[in-house]
Amino acid sequence: MDTIQSDNYPIYFDNSIDELVNFVNKGGYSRFFILTDENTGIHCLPLLKSKIGSEEGYDLIEITAGEESKDIDFCIGVWKMLIDFGADRKSLLINLGGGVISDLGGFAASTFKRGIDFVHVPTTLLSQVDASVGGKTGIDIDSIKNIIGTFTQPKAVFIHYDFLKTLPARQILSGLAEMLKHGLIQDAAYWAELKTSDLKNPSAELVHRSVQIKNKITIEDPHEKGIRKALNFGHTIGHAVETNSLINDADPLSHGEAIAIGMICESYLAHKKTGLSLDELNEIVKVLSDLYPRYTIQESSFDTLLAHMLKDKKNQGGKINCTLLTHIGQCNIDNICTEAELCESLLYYINL
Amino acid sequence: MDTIQSDNYPIYFDNSIDELVNFVNKGGYSRFFILTDENTGIHCLPLLKSKIGSEEGYDLIEITAGEESKDIDFCIGVWKMLIDFGADRKSLLINLGGGVISDLGGFAASTFKRGIDFVHVPTTLLSQVDASVGGKTGIDIDSIKNIIGTFTQPKAVFIHYDFLKTLPARQILSGLAEMLKHGLIQDAAYWAELKTSDLKNPSAELVHRSVQIKNKITIEDPHEKGIRKALNFGHTIGHAVETNSLINDADPLSHGEAIAIGMICESYLAHKKTGLSLDELNEIVKVLSDLYPRYTIQESSFDTLLAHMLKDKKNQGGKINCTLLTHIGQCNIDNICTEAELCESLLYYINL
Numbered sequence: 001m002d003t004i005q006s007d008n009y010p011i012y013f014d015n016s017i018d019e020l021v022n023f024v025n026k027g028g029y030s031r032f033f034i035l036t037d038e039n040t041g042i043h044c045l046p047l048l049k050s051k052i053g054s055e056e057g058y059d060l061i062e063i064t065a066g067e068e069s070k071d072i073d074f075c076i077g078v079w080k081m082l083i084d085f086g087a088d089r090k091s092l093l094i095n096l097g098g099g100v101i102s103d104l105g106g107f108a109a110s111t112f113k114r115g116i117d118f119v120h121v122p123t124t125l126l127s128q129v130d131a132s133v134g135g136k137t138g139i140d141i142d143s144i145k146n147i148i149g150t151f152t153q154p155k156a157v158f159i160h161y162d163f164l165k166t167l168p169a170r171q172i173l174s175g176l177a178e179m180l181k182h183g184l185i186q187d188a189a190y191w192a193e194l195k196t197s198d199l200k201n202p203s204a205e206l207v208h209r210s211v212q213i214k215n216k217i218t219i220e221d222p223h224e225k226g227i228r229k230a231l232n233f234g235h236t237i238g239h240a241v242e243t244n245s246l247i248n249d250a251d252p253l254s255h256g257e258a259i260a261i262g263m264i265c266e267s268y269l270a271h272k273k274t275g276l277s278l279d280e281l282n283e284i285v286k287v288l289s290d291l292y293p294r295y296t297i298q299e300s301s302f303d304t305l306l307a308h309m310l311k312d313k314k315n316q317g318g319k320i321n322c323t324l325l326t327h328i329g330q331c332n333i334d335n336i337c338t339e340a341e342l343c344e345s346l347l348y349y350i351n352l
Numbered sequence: 353m354d355t356i357q358s359d360n361y362p363i364y365f366d367n368s369i370d371e372l373v374n375f376v377n378k379g380g381y382s383r384f385f386i387l388t389d390e391n392t393g394i395h396c397l398p399l400l401k402s403k404i405g406s407e408e409g410y411d412l413i414e415i416t417a418g419e420e421s422k423d424i425d426f427c428i429g430v431w432k433m434l435i436d437f438g439a440d441r442k443s444l445l446i447n448l449g450g451g452v453i454s455d456l457g458g459f460a461a462s463t464f465k466r467g468i469d470f471v472h473v474p475t476t477l478l479s480q481v482d483a484s485v486g487g488k489t490g491i492d493i494d495s496i497k498n499i500i501g502t503f504t505q506p507k508a509v510f511i512h513y514d515f516l517k518t519l520p521a522r523q524i525l526s527g528l529a530e531m532l533k534h535g536l537i538q539d540a541a542y543w544a545e546l547k548t549s550d551l552k553n554p555s556a557e558l559v560h561r562s563v564q565i566k567n568k569i570t571i572e573d574p575h576e577k578g579i580r581k582a583l584n585f586g587h588t589i590g591h592a593v594e595t596n597s598l599i600n601d602a603d604p605l606s607h608g609e610a611i612a613i614g615m616i617c618e619s620y621l622a623h624k625k626t627g628l629s630l631d632e633l634n635e636i637v638k639v640l641s642d643l644y645p646r647y648t649i650q651e652s653s654f655d656t657l658l659a660h661m662l663k664d665k666k667n668q669g670g671k672i673n674c675t676l677l678t679h680i681g682q683c684n685i686d687n688i689c690t691e692a693e694l695c696e697s698l699l700y701y702i703n704l
Contacts, residue, residue, distance in 0.1 A: 030668055072428060076424060079500060080493065080494070083493070083494070083496065083499065086670065088665075088667055088668050089665060089666075089668065090668050107463075110502070111459075111463070111500050112499070114488065114489075115502065136466065137466075138466070141432065146466075147431070147464070148431060148463050148464060150502065151466055151467065311435070313465045313466070314441075316382055316440050316442050317382050
C-alpha cells in the first residue's frame with residue numbers, strides 16, 4: 001500500500017519494520033531508545049529486535065500497560081531513564097505500542113532537552129488509525145486526559161498491520177470506533193463500506209483509508225483552530241464517560257467503547273440541533289449498538305460527567321462545545337450545548 | 353528607547369507596563385493569569401495591579417522565590433492551579449519575575465492544553481538581558497538545569513527598567529555576567545564600553561544593547577543548531593559549578609557568579625586552545641575578579657563537576673563541548689574539551 005505523506009514525515013505501510021531499521025541506520029543518531037510496555041514487549045518487540053540485529057546502540061524503557069501510565073509521574077520516570085541512559089540531543093525515541101506509548105513518548109521526547117526526534121510504531125488498531133498520526137502528544141494529570149502536551153510531529157510512522165493479529169477482540173473494537181467516526185464526519189462512502197465489512201477484523205485497506213482521512217484533516221489544521229475539531233465528534237461526551245469509568249469502574253471502558261457512547265449521544269444532539277435526520281440517527285445507533293456492549297450510566301452521575309465535560313480543552317469561556325453531524329459524512333464544529341441538552345442526550349442513551 | 357522586533361514578537365522598553373495593559377485589552381483573551389513569586393509580589397505586582405485597574409478577569413499564581421521552584425513539582429503545581437482556575441485555550445499567562453518565573457511559566461504555558469499564549473515581564477537584570485528573550489523555556493529535574501523544556505516564543509516581552517531599582521546589588525551582578533558575556537562573544541566595542549561604565553548600576557542603554565545582541569543571535573538560530581551556542585560561553589563549567597553549589601552550599605552562588613567563574617575557566621581554555629592572547633585572558637580575569645567575589649572550589653569536587661558537565665545538553669556522544677573565545681568579541685562553538693583540560697582550567701581558577 002502507498003506510503004502516505006504527512007506534514008513533513010512519511011507514514012509507511014509496506015515492509016514497515018524494514019523501513020524503520022533503514023530509518024534508524026541512515027538517521028545519524030548517537031543512540032536510540034525503545035519505549036514499550038509489557039504487552040508490546042512480548043508481542044511486538046521480538047520482531048523489532050530480530051530486524052535490528054545487534055543489541056548495542058540502544059536501550060529499552062518499559063512502562064506498565066494501561067491508561068494510568070499516561071500520568072505525569074510515569075513521564076518523569078521516562079525522562080529520568082533518558083537522563084540515566086545518557087540520552088543526548090541526537091538521540092532517537094522509538095515509541096512501540098498503543099496510544100499511551102505514542103502520546104506519552106511523544107511528549108517526553110518533544111520536551112527532553114527541548115526536543116529530541118521520535119518515531120511511532122503503533123501496535124494497536126486505535127493507535128494505527130488515530131494516535132500515531134497528526135502530531136498531538138499528551139499526558140494526563142489527575143485523570144484529566146491530555147491536559148498537558150505539545151503539537152510536535154514525529155519524524156516518521158511505521159504501521160505494521162500484522163501487529164493487529166496479536167490483539168484481543170476488545171482492542172480491535174476500541175480502534176474501530178475511530179474508524180467509524182472518520183466515515184461519519186467526512187466520508188459517507190467509507191461509512192457505507194465499513195457497515196458491510198467484517199468489522200471484527202478490519203482489513204489493511206480500511207486501516208489505510210482511515211489514516212488517509214485523519215491525515216488530510218490534521219494537515220489542513222495542525223493546531224486545531226478549525227476543521228480538526230471535526231475529529232472530536234463523540235469525544236466531548238465520550239471523554240467524560242471514559243474518565244468517569246476510569247476513576248470508578250473495576251474494569252473500565254476502553255477508549256473506543258466510551259467514544260461509541262459519545263457518538264450515540266452526540267448524534268442525538270445532532271438530530272435535535274444540526275439537522276441529522278431521524279433515519280440517519282437510527283442507522284448510527286443500530287451500527288454502534290450491534291458492535292458495542294451496553295454500558296450502565298446512572299442519572300446520579302450526570303453532575304460528575306458535566307464537570308468532566310467542562311474541563312474539555314475545546315471549551316471557551318466555560319461553555320461546552322461539541323462537533324455535531326449535519327448528515328452522515330458531514331459535520332459542523334463549535335456547537336455550544338447546554339447542560340440540559342447534554343443530560344437529555346445521556347438520557348436518550350440510557351433509554352435506548 | 354526603540355522597541356526591538358524579535359521572532360514575530362515585540363520587546364518593549366518605553367512605557368512597558370502601559371503597553372502590557374494595552375496588549376491584554378486588545379488580545380481577545382478569555383482571562384489572564386499572573387505568575388509571580390513573593391518578591392515580585394511585593395515589589396512589582398502593585399504597579400501592574402494599579403495599571404490594570406479592575407481585579408476581575410484575572411487570577412494570581414504565586415510560587416516560592418528561588419531556583420528550587422523551577423523543579424517539575426512546582427510546574428505541576430502551576431498546571432493544577434490553571435486547571436482549578438478554569439484556564440482555557442484562549443487564556444494568557446503573564447510571567448512577572450526573574451528567570452525562574454519566565455522559564456517555568458513559559459514551559460507551563462507552552463504545554464498546558466498543548467499551548468496557551470504567554471508574555472514575559474522580566475523583573476531582574478538577568479531575566480531582562482537573558483531569560484526573557486529567545487524563546488527557551490525550561491524546568492529542572494533532580495537539579496539538572498533546564499533538562500526539560502521547549503522552544504516556544506512569547507507573544508511579547510515588556511522590559512520595565514525601573515524594576516531593577518528594587519533589586520539587591522548581588523542580583524544586579526548576577527545579570528551583569530550575561531551582559532559581559534554578550535560583549536566577549538560578539539562585540540568588542542560593547543565590552544570596552546562596559547569596562548568603563550558604572551557596572552553596579554548598568555544603564556537602560558546598556559540593557560537595551562545586550563538585548564539587541566542576544567536577540568540577533570537567537571533570531572539567526574532559534575533552535576541552537578549553530579551560532580546560538582555562542583551564548584553558552586562560560587556555561588559549560590559555570591552551570592556545573594552552579595549546580596554543585598545549589599546542592600551543597602547553604603548560601604549558593606547566583607547564576608551570574610557561577611557564570612563568571614565559568615568564563616574565567618573557559619577563557620583559560622581559549623588561551624590554550626583557540627588563540628585567545630595572554631593579554632586578553634588577563635584583561636578578562638581582571639574585570640571579572642574585580643566584580644565577583646572569590647569562591648572556593650575543592651579539588652575533591654572535580655569528579656562531581658565533570659559528572660555535571662557530562663549531563664550538559666550541548667554534548668553529543670558523551671564528549672564535553674565548550675564555546676571558546678578566539679579574541680575578545682569573537683568566539684568558536686563546538687570545541688571538545690578533555691577532562692584533563694577542564695580540570696586544568698579549574699586549577700587555574702583556584703590558583704588565581
